[in-house]
Amino acid sequence: MSTERQSQITTAFVSIASSMADGADVVDLLSRLTSDCARLLDIASAGLLLADSHGVLNVLAASSERTRDLEIFQLQRDEGPCLDCFRTGEPVSVSDLSSATERWPEFAPAATAAGFAAVHALPMRLRGITLGALNLFNDEPGELTADDLDLAQALAHVASIALVADKAASDKETINEQLRTALRSRITIEQAKGVLAQLGYLDMDQAFAVLRRYARDHNARLSDVAQQVVSRKLAGEQLIAHAVSKLVLPENPA
């Protein structure tokens, strides 16, 4: 492993640890974790899927906020490597998606059509409970090296720890409540993205950037800002104006 890469990995872990110590918003933290993951492993897209109280997988965070990418992750509610990984608690690796159509008749063709060629899923486990899975997509077929898989698994563990921040949470009901809260934050963030997209004629990637920029510059939690946008206590226009002033958005968005 190159020294430069090792240093990038260290920086990523240090940044995650400091955010956790600061009590950062869990969805924001995990969105960054998935972005770090995609960058460090040099893969196309990374996403975290979390099981709800019915054992249904939901997208919690992803390195890309494009709706189509989120949809590919979300497809795994019914079938796919993440669902298999969640059910067995074991990693699932598919180096060539085009040969996986028989195994996943809906998921494999959809992921291939979206431009993905290989997929890997690693379990998120905490104290014997599988919470969900980390999903990695690549646009070239091929295996991940053992080093890369170890790194991805370590990131999945960090994600689990960040999710159940309450160290006293040992029983399933307390853990479930924390997971429910995280999933609700994600729903609110999607709704807020919709509000901003409509107001500023933005795509969902841009809308997320606007939301995140406002939260960071105002030292606020991403999910709190999203909640205020959805309840219209905070005008979406204000967030868009802020993003324009910080050059996150062009002055006349398409």
Next chain:
Amino acid sequence: MDPIADLRVKLGSAMDNADWTISMADRLCHACVDLLHVDGAAISLMLEGSSQGTFGSSDGLSRQVDELQFTFGEGPCMDAVRHGGPVFAEDLADVTDTRWPAFTGSVLDLGIGAVFALPIRLANSGVGVLDLYRRTSGGLVGNSLAGGLMAAELAALPLLEMISAEAKVRALGSNEPAWQQLSSLARVEVYQATGMVMVQLGVGPAEALARLRAHAFANGLTASQVAWSIVERELCLEVDGRPQSGGPHL
């Protein structure tokens, strides 16, 4: 079958083939009594923090207890809405519990010993409460708690119908099983489109979702298909309920 999974199936099928909103809510309340070791259940609609009334119950007493909270403006149900989480009064006769003096006195007179209020969420915002009652004191333990939380999720469907009716959009039209209906709405593109419709129509999240769903029913589409059209800006819902195609709406 795993007892929780069994409860999930039984609660989910309680509303099958109900012909109208009130009967959906009533049936769900009856299922709570049959399955969750409680003596009564009621569903009330709450919008913007104030009650729109009780519109589903397992019996007259449950309805009466539910309405008492609105009369006094206090009770576990009101607190559940305020805090956005379940509120339990496991022993109303406990004199050290002074949370709702007026409500507690009246309810005890009616022979109720415990009340459990579970918030009902739609499009991730609080729209109502499922209240469960028991004559004797004691907690909502074991599978009854998990079952109660599931019933509160299911109760979103009759409330969605109710909100559609108030918004004057026809929505009843799905014969899909309840869990499947809820799952069809729990999608990334539906959440995003809900946010867009909120701006297009100037409404809250629950009504935006009701509009989106009504548009899907009216056009024989799934909620996901309508959501995609909205997200990709091929469809913009208009205030008069008629959709307008294409074009940016700035």
